[in-house]
Amino acid sequence: MHEISLVRNIFNTLEDEFSKEDLDRLTGIDLKVGLLANVEPTLMQNAFEAVTETENKFLKAKLSINVVPILVECPLCGDVAEVKNYLFQCGNGHPTNNVIQGEELLIERVHFQED
Amino acid sequence: MSVEKSSKAARGTVQCDNSSFSLLKANDFMAENIRKTVKEKNILLINITSSAGSGKTTLMQETAKRLKDKLKMKVLVGDLETERDADRIKEAGVEALQIVTGGICHLEAQMVWQAMDQIDLEGVDLLFVENVGNLVCPASFDLGEDYRVTLIATTEGDDKPKKYPRMFLTSDLMLVSKCDLLPYLPFTVEAVTKDARDINPDLEVMEIASTSGQGIDEWCNWLLAKVKEKQEAKAVTA
Ligand SMILES: Nc1nc2c(ncn2[C@@H]2O[C@H](COP(=O)(O)OP(=O)(O)O)[C@@H](O)[C@H]2O)c(=O)[nH]1
């Protein structure tokens, strides 16, 4: 699994976007993860703890993982439907692989100490 | 909202924008570089994925034997630790370079980019990347390829696509490999095709057996057609 490398990507992304002073005051990271992203939340939490400890960074930050379902938009009839049991079709039964949600793997929000 | 590093201290909750906070941002950026480079150089780039042992390297050997006199083909091959696969492909008469990932379970665009720097791409028509054997992690990493081709062997379960939906969703062609063994196994091509097309209705499917040669001509003709298509599209825009 690639959770460890994803956690390192979280760190790199935050370090690109925020200053060291800000990151010292980081209290939380909210991830948005599509069901298709092949991320196992428990493994991700474990990886996060392992990396924060070994790198001695972001120890105060809590990781939350928001898993979002797969949605397709039908190019034929425009219907947007949730994909269940990995049957990729719209509510009217048209097969489609036009995924509009479910592949995301991103940092949605970050939280800092207020003062 | 992207926060400038120089702006005053971040407080409370910061909502992040999707593009700069994607965890695959660095990979996707390199993948775009690869896509541009292969387009400029008129190279068709194919990413070959499967579980370990489904027959990727054997297919590369057979493909090399048949196509090496028709076009210039090279192979980059990802492996956790060893150099064995590249040697097997070289024996078939084409240049191959091993990308040792050192335990990482997938290839990232950065690794392919570095490997492309180590081989001579002049005049190459067809470049394969044999990915690390696993259907999970490689699915998330765009390598800038023109086509993603996934092998599934008859010795695996014919209900496998739904266990690895992202891979089948992002593939263009599914090769059902080791079809010489079909008579002896509970696996059916119909079942695996249905399972995969539930996910990706546009997926092309071919049956092959590298050991007997079944379907290999069809596969090579598919490749030749895609090479021609890309080179003609380039000639029109040039
Ligand atoms: N019966 C049969 N065995 C095959 C075929 N293709 C490959 N194999 C065998 O499957 C094993 C794994 O093949 P390999 O090409 O190394 O798989 P890779 O890990 O996906 O690169 C080897 O022992 C091959 O000889 C095939 O078409 N039929």
Ligand SMILES: [Mg+2]
């Ligand atoms: Mg191999």
Ligand SMILES: [Zn+2]
């Ligand atoms: Zn529809």
